Amino acid sequence: MSRLVVPASASNARFAGNSVKDTPPDKFKERLIKYIPAESVAFYTFADKLLVSHHNLAGVPPQGGWPPIAVGLAWAFLLLGILGTPVYLRRGAAVGQPWKLHAAISTVAFILWAYTLSGSIFLIYQIYDVFYAALLAPVFTFVAGLVEPKAE
Known part of the structure; x- marks a missing residue:
């Protein structure tokens, strides 16, 4: 199974690899799953939750503010996920x-899933809201599954 969405014209397109040539296009369920950047989200979750627990970022900010190393690492982990996806x-x-379309959708999905997982950067700047977290990523993921790419 290809990691990227197989476009509608894949069955008679000009793919170099045998892995997707003559493969039927992905249906909604497959696109829904493939657009979620599970590898990036898994890395981010591990690294970010380690940071949150080490610096107690889920609590109230200390009087002097969060340690600069915690803020820097929070940004670094988020940017690594955004650029790495x-x-x-x-x-x-x-x-x-169509990797560009897939990458764009998956990068937005990564940001929303990082928010949904109460990423440290959103906690540090106090812009995390449980209501929006519960709403944004699932709705975006469902709507993104409706996008049917064409072969490039």
């Missing part, structure tokens, strides 16, 4: 696969 998907794309 399209790079990872590009490296796994076969010729003709």
